[in-house]
Each structure stands twice: as structure tokens, then as C-alpha cells.
Amino acid sequence: MLSDALSYPLNGDSWLRTILVGGLLSLLTVFVIPVFFLQGYYVRILRGASTGGTDAPEFSDWGDLLVDGLKLFAVNLLVSLVVFVAMFAVAAIFGAGSLLSGAGPAADPGSGGGGIFAVFGAVGFLLFLAIVLAIGYVAPGMFANFAREDSIAAAFDVSTVVAGVTTSEYLVAWVLAVVVGLVLGTIASLLSIVVVGIFGLFYVQVVTYYLFGRGFADGLDEKRGGAAATTY
Template identity: 30%
Template sequence: MDIGENIMDSIKYPLQDWAKILILMVISIIPIVNFASGGYYLRIIKSTLAGVDEVPGFDDFGELFIDGIKMIIAYIIYMIVPLIIIVVGAFFLAPAGATTSYAAATMFTGISLVVMLIGAIIAFIISIIAVMGIANMAYYDNELGAAFRFSEIMERISAIGWGSYIIWLIALVIVIMILGFIIGLIAGILMFILVGFIVYFAGIAYLTMLQARSTALTFAASLEGEVVE
């Protein structure tokens, strides 16, 4: 897998159709309706895996909405354990603030930080698997159960190569952070004429499309010799 080519393709991919960036922007800022943005993320992955390089449309909006809910459910299931651990850790801050004993406050704060750190580490490890789990879900026509076929997902990552996969994840995060900073800076400068709000939310839509495309291209590296469903 050529990571540089993957990232460059993904950066250019949304820019071929600005209208769809704006449509996704509008969808993303409307409460409840914005569930469909997750469905569109899956549609980009599915479209890419089918060999289509054009940005997909928003037809059959009901399907996008339902698929978006499935994606949210999948992420909740993936992250429920680390979230519970982090919340439990946060509860130790209450007695730390209530006690008048320095020693007790230090103990409760220390326990809180350790427990929350453990939760964060577990969340990070799980997220590495979840990225391909969501892609696997899109591969199987957005079947929710496909997001949790762990043995298959691990085989996909192994086929890509764990080294290449981790490097790709790091590269993707860095690119999104850099572009996000640039978008935020431009939005901040233009905020006084309200155009900044459009730039900001359009930027989020753009980054969502970029991530979906890059994820699909990475997942596709594990499909050599297979027929895309």
C-alpha cells in the first residue's frame, strides 16, 4: 500500500464536487438529520470499494439515516467499556474535592488519573480495530454484525500489514490535524463576516469525506483477489 498516494488521493477526492461538501455540511449541522452524515461516510467507503472514484450522491436519504444510526451503534458498542472505565475514574474526583485531608485528596486524584488513563489507553487500542470494523461493515452492505467480525477484521489488518496500517493511521491523523488547523484559522479570520461559520462546517464535512475515502483505500489493500460485494 502506497500511503502517500492514499493520502494525496483522499485530499483531492472531496474537491471534485464542492456541492456535495456543502450538502453534507448542511446535513451535519441539523440535529437528528445529522445521523445521515454517518451513513454518507459508509456510502463513500462502499462506493470506493466498488471501484467508483466519483463522490457518491445523497439519494435514498432514508437509507443514509438508518445506516448512520447503525454506525453510531457500532461505535457505542466498541467504546462502551473504555467509556465506563473513564467515567468510573472521574467519580473519584468527587471525594477528592470534598475531603479536607490533603493525603486523601491526593490519593483519590491519583486513583482517578490512573483509572482514566487506563480507559484512554483501552479506547485508543480499540479505535485501531474500530476503524477497520466500520469499513468491514460498509463492505458487507452496512450489516451491523460485520463491524464485530473480529477474526476477519484482524485478518484484514494483517493482509495490509500492521506496520503499514499503523503508519497510515498516524499519517491520516497528522494530515487531518494540519488541515483542521488551517480550516479553523481561516474560519476564525472570516468569522466577523459570518462566512467563517460556513468555512468551519464545510471544513468538517470535507475532512469527513477525506477520512472515509482514505479508510476505504486502506481497506481495499486487503481485498486483492476478492470480489467486492
């Protein structure tokens, strides 16, 4: 899977043009609109990888790219809302615990209420971290299912998403994507000072989205008995 992912952005007759266009759009993200075109392109990668595509998609049908990008942005927004609600709830509990811990002894030296709330706050903070990590693991699967089905609702199809992300295929793909992002992403970031790194960062994004789409689809198909085992 890793070798397929690393070669994926370089497959096809127009791979160089695709890398150049993707890099230029990445440079122009300060103007916001190019972000949605890039997001739309990543949707195409997820869709292509999940259906067995071997060549990276081209930048074409820009209207469709924009629409797909806006849809993926909407999915990201809804996922972020879940994180925000969790963060707000934990912050409220943690803040109340800290406040009561400070005020408790003065009001009642024998009271342990503040300490209890502080413990609740600490536990809540750990739960928040667990939620963030869980969403970081599950979210790419949500994006992949959205791309496969071309439906925002599919991103929140709990049974399908859970079935896809609780497979060894998806786990391996997710870990590989993280490693690629950390290693190659760091190298590309360092090279960004001479501009060429921007194109490297786009390459890394293509590789990681391919891994997410491929891992989710392979895992889901394997669990449902609809595909042959994947060779890693």
C-alpha cells in the same frame, strides 16, 4: 494514497453540489437529524473506498442514507459503551485508592494498603488511556468493515477487523487521516468564522473516511492475497 484521498471529494460531475450539501448539513447538525444523514454519507464513502471507488458518492436515496446513518450511530454507541465501562471501572479503582490513601494513615500509620490501591488506580488509569487509544485506532476499521459488509455484526467481527487493522496499509492510512485531520481540520476550523470553513471541514471528513476505508480494504486484501500492492 494521500493524493487519491485529497482529490476524492473533487472527483465526479456533481462534486460541487456534494460539498455544498455536505456543508449545509454540517451547519444544520444542531437539529440532530442531519447528523444521521451525514453519518450515512460517511458509510457510503467507507463502502466506496473499500471497493475501489474513485468518485465521491452523491447525496441521493435519502432514506437509505438515514438508515445507514442510524446503523453507524448504533455501532458508535456500542463502541462508546465499551469505553464507558472501562472508564467507570478505572474511576472506581482510582477513587477507592485515593480514598484509602487519605484514610489509611489515620486508621493505621503502618498500613500500606492505601498506597497499594493508589498504585493500582494509577496503573488502571494508564490502562484506560491505552484502551482509549487502541479503540481510536481500531474503531475506523470496525466502521469500514461494517460498511463493506452492510452489517452491524461485521463491525464486531474480531478476526476480520484485527486482520485489517494490523497491516501496514491501514497504519499508514490511519496516520495520514490523523495528520490530515489535524492540519487541514485546524485550517478549516479557523475559516469557520467566515462560514466557508464549514465546507472545508466536510471536505476533511470525506478525505479521512476515504483513507480509513481504503487503508482497511487494501490491508485486508493484501493480507488475504486478494489484491495487488498499494502505491503510497
